[in-house]
Amino acid sequence: MACQWLARSLLVATCISLGAGTRIADISGIHQRTPLLGQTVNLTALVTAKGESGFYLLEDSVPDTRVSNGLAVFTTSTSILRQVNPGDIVSLTGKVTEYRPTADPDYLFLTELESPTKITVLSTNNTVTPLVLGKDRSPPTEQLSPLDSGWDGWLSVPNNRSRIDTVNGTLRPEEYGIDFWASLLGQIVSIPKPVSIDFPNSFGEFWVYGDWPVTGKNSRGGLSLTFGPLGIPDANPEAIIIGAPLDGTKNPQTAIGTTLTDIVGVVTYQFGFYYVLPLTAPAVISSPDFTVVPTTLSSMDDCAITVGDYNVENMAPTGTHIIDVATHIADVLLTPDIVFIQEVQDNSGPTDDGVVSANVTLSTLVQAIAAASDVTYSWIDIDPVDGEDGGEPGGNIRQAYLYRPEKLQLVKAPGIVAGGALNATKIIGPFGKPALSLNPGRVDPTNTAWQDSRKPLAAQWTTASGHNLFTVNLHLVSKGGSTTGQGDARPPVNLPVAQRTSQVETVSTFVESILRLDPWANILVAGDCNEYLQTRSVFSSLA
Ligand SMILES: *[C@@H]1O[C@H](CO)[C@@H](O)[C@H](O)[C@H]1NC(C)=O
Ligand SMILES: *[C@@H]1O[C@H](CO)[C@@H](O)[C@H](O)[C@H]1NC(C)=O
Ligand SMILES: *[C@@H]1O[C@H](CO)[C@@H](O)[C@H](O)[C@H]1NC(C)=O
Ligand SMILES: *[C@@H]1O[C@H](CO)[C@@H](O)[C@H](O)[C@H]1NC(C)=O
Ligand SMILES: *[C@@H]1O[C@H](CO)[C@@H](O)[C@H](O)[C@H]1NC(C)=O
Ligand SMILES: *[C@@H]1O[C@H](CO)[C@@H](O)[C@H](O)[C@H]1NC(C)=O
Numbered sequence: 001m002a003c004q005w006l007a008r009s010l011l012v013a014t015c016i017s018l019g020a021g022t023r024i025a026d027i028s029g030i031h032q033r034t035p036l037l038g039q040t041v042n043l044t045a046l047v048t049a050k051g052e053s054g055f056y057l058l059e060d061s062v063p064d065t066r067v068s069n070g071l072a073v074f075t076t077s078t079s080i081l082r083q084v085n086p087g088d089i090v091s092l093t094g095k096v097t098e099y100r101p102t103a104d105p106d107y108l109f110l111t112e113l114e115s116p117t118k119i120t121v122l123s124t125n126n127t128v129t130p131l132v133l134g135k136d137r138s139p140p141t142e143q144l145s146p147l148d149s150g151w152d153g154w155l156s157v158p159n160n161r162s163r164i165d166t167v168n169g170t171l172r173p174e175e176y177g178i179d180f181w182a183s184l185l186g187q188i189v190s191i192p193k194p195v196s197i198d199f200p201n202s203f204g205e206f207w208v209y210g211d212w213p214v215t216g217k218n219s220r221g222g223l224s225l226t227f228g229p230l231g232i233p234d235a236n237p238e239a240i241i242i243g244a245p246l247d248g249t250k251n252p253q254t255a256i257g258t259t260l261t262d263i264v265g266v267v268t269y270q271f272g273f274y275y276v277l278p279l280t281a282p283a284v285i286s287s288p289d290f291t292v293v294p295t296t297l298s299s300m301d302d303c304a305i306t307v308g309d310y311n312v313e314n315m316a317p318t319g320t321h322i323i324d325v326a327t328h329i330a331d332v333l334l335t336p337d338i339v340f341i342q343e344v345q346d347n348s349g350p351t352d353d354g355v356v357s358a359n360v361t362l363s364t365l366v367q368a369i370a371a372a373s374d375v376t377y378s379w380i381d382i383d384p385v386d387g388e389d390g391g392e393p394g395g396n397i398r399q400a401y402l403y404r405p406e407k408l409q410l411v412k413a414p415g416i417v418a419g420g421a422l423n424a425t426k427i428i429g430p431f432g433k434p435a436l437s438l439n440p441g442r443v444d445p446t447n448t449a450w451q452d453s454r455k456p457l458a459a460q461w462t463t464a465s466g467h468n469l470f471t472v473n474l475h476l477v478s479k480g481g482s483t484t485g486q487g488d489a490r491p492p493v494n495l496p497v498a499q500r501t502s503q504v505e506t507v508s509t510f511v512e513s514i515l516r517l518d519p520w521a522n523i524l525v526a527g528d529c530n531e532y533l534q535t536r537s538v539f540s541s542l543a
Pocket of ligand 6: 417418419420422423438
């Protein structure tokens with residue numbers, strides 16, 4: 001087979017004892033793991049690309065689309081890297097290995113050739129023809145792995161039920177995204193008409209889709225999480241991360257909807273995801289208009305209440321982003337009547353000095369909004385117990401409400417006071433007239449569900465038109481410790497999903513107790529859930 005390929009490349013006159021060598025297809029196989037692990041092999045193949053940590057080989061394609069015809073050769077030896085160049089046909093010997101950083105046991109193994117020796121350049125300047133994605137092969141658009149069993153697909157609970165590398169299944173690239181990208185591992189591909197779907201991370205890496213079928217495309221050119229035709233959350237495996245260019249150039253600044261020149265690169269796996277490493281950085285063709293259109297909601301009507309929600313991201317009184325947040329609330333959200341805020345830090349910010357009050361932080365934000373609009377908000381919050389609510393150490397983040405006193409007032413019945421950090425507000429009152437026993441108050445703050453986490457802030461309001469409104473401002477426990485969507489554990493580990501589910505259950509119980517006294521009560525639960533809404537099991541108690 002390699003002879004056939006060499007004949008096509010026209011530059012090698014004779015077939016140099018190729019029958020003796022191993023084929024890349026034999027190394028790739030049709031399973032997730034290589035069948036030739038640990039074996040020393042002789043190869044003859046075309047060099048397609050090289051970077052600082054090795055080069056990439058390609059052989060003639062085999063008819064089986066499950067089999068990759070590409071392979072990464074790992075070496076940081078500059079003398080070896082000087083010896084080979086894209087377009088060379090080389091013969092070499094090396095050892096088939098599977099790489100996974102010991103510190104990251106939840107990543108997949110990457111099959112590669114290590115310790116290359118006996119490298120002979122047989123010919124140079126051969127044409128390298130990438131496989132064209134969207135034309136030769138297109139990624140599937142819904143599921144990542146057949147092991148993501150459960151009603152919520154890749155977001156199913158329980159998760160971590162099996163491991164791709166242990167199951168070592170036969171690849172099904174037509175149906176599953178991980179299998180698709182695995183079937184192209186080490187291969188050179190081109191991505192026609194790439195569109196970025198996010199901003200670059202701190203390493204200049206960004207996600208794209210190319211000129212192929214996609215699902216969940218939104219008006220900004222990004223891909224939203226949706227439900228697939230079978231009612232399973234769609235994982236958008238048709239998107240791929242563009243890593244650092246192999247030639248040392250720098251990727252451009254992108255945003256959602258940035259269009260780029262075609263990308264040619266090699267498929268690899270690193271940091272828990274499949275990547276395409278471009279030969280060189282693509283150029284931006286067009287960038288979307290970043291102007292954020294203000295809301296069309298306005299509160300002209302006394303009977304209506306407008307609501308906003310903003311996670312102000314570890315806001316301390318000295319936060320340099322206070323002006324930006326204030327401008328957004330003024331000019332984009334158009335100063336809603338009530339704003340649910342999360343992540344307000346105490347007056348000393350992350351300094352761990354026992355301070356828990358956030359009145360300076362909140363009045364600084366309120367003043368900044370007043371300077372950017374004609375609205376001066378009132379605000380309420382409840383100080384947590386120092387260090388008990390998680391988040392940045394010393395910061396004591398909590399939820400708060402900003403509200404326009406001419407549109408909403410806290411209900412202040414005789415004897416009703418604000419609760420403290422550990423006082424649970426309860427639903428009291430006769431049938432038809434539910435009320436909070438503490439206003440504002442925290443929902444079930446001593447329940448273990450809220451350990452090391454921000455307790456929900458409940459309040460009862462009366463509007464200018466005399467209506468009653470209950471609100472619960474949530475900030476559920478964050479996903480720290482979870483594995484990547486394209487990692488080994490399936491469905492991917494979602495931490496701490498059991499705690500997050502219990503948190504939602506305590507809020508559901510609270511909401512039910514209001515509805516038991518008044519099935520028509522106005523209740524608004526909002527905030528930062530730290531969870532995909534498609535993870536239905538977490539929210540099922542709210543249904
Ligand atoms: C994966 O499956 C292939 C094909 O059966 C086999 O050759 C290889 O040894 C397996 N690897 C592991 C680690 O199970
Ligand atoms: C690789 O080639 C060498 C000769 O260069 C030979 O001695 C060796 O047996 C070959 N190894 C394999 C695995 O084919
Ligand atoms: C390589 O090929 C290109 C175009 O096919 C040709 O212009 C160039 O001279 C060749 N270089 C060598 C070293 O053969
Ligand atoms: C996932 O399962 C593996 C066993 O397959 C176990 O070692 C690991 O601790 C689990 N991870 C989590 C976060 O539960
Ligand atoms: C914050 O609260 C303290 C203690 O009640 C008070 O002395 C101070 O004036 C308040 N600061 C602001 C900005 O409201
Ligand atoms: C809050 O709980 C503490 C400790 O149990 C208690 O001393 C205090 O009176 C409670 N406050 C209210 C307003 O119920």
